[in-house]
Amino acid sequence: EAQVTQNPRYLITVTGKKLTVTCSQNMNHEYMSWYRQDPGLGLRQIYYSMNVEVTDKGDVPEGYKVSRKEKRNFPLILESPSPNQTSLYFCASSSGGGPSTNEKLFFGSGTQLSVL
């Protein structure tokens, strides 16, 4: 089954403790991206990747890192999480050039992160 898999589904951590949220897709998609969803703010793009070793900042990249060493994986890294990073995070992937080529995004089920 074609899908985007995020782990973990829920995560509670403390300020400053490094964490990684994994994202994997089995559709051989070139484009992958991360979003955070906050009440009243909708979805905001954190980072995106057009292909292996190609990543770029979205609208809210501060405090986050990503890597794209393999086509299927796109982990989101919080080196020193802070409470303002408490949010619902979604990973998504798309074939071809992603939204710029009118391709739809396939979303993962989300990761609810709480930073205490």
Place this chain on the structure above:
Amino acid sequence: AQSVSQHNHHVILSEAASLELGCNYSYGGTVNLFWYVQYPGQHLQLLLKYFSGDPLVKGIKGFEAEFIKSKFSFNLRKPSVQWSDTAEYFCAVNAARDDKIIFGKGTRLHILP
């Protein structure tokens, strides 16, 4: 910079009522337009999209949207809503040749049975 505005944050309708959710964007060039839906407890999924051609786009579950270039709008419509349409709806815009996508803040739709 691109931006997307969804006029209604929360809409409540009765079943069989007609629906129109507003979406306006700010970008003067060619755009790709999308509507995504998030049902309670689920991830986002695509309802419909527009790239070029017929400005009236039909999507899944009886939804349609009309692109009006002169108004920078891409409003979502459904003639007769169902209780199962209760969800949050997001308009999204991508400027062609740009790899980013900008989402609106979402509209929560609640359908009364």
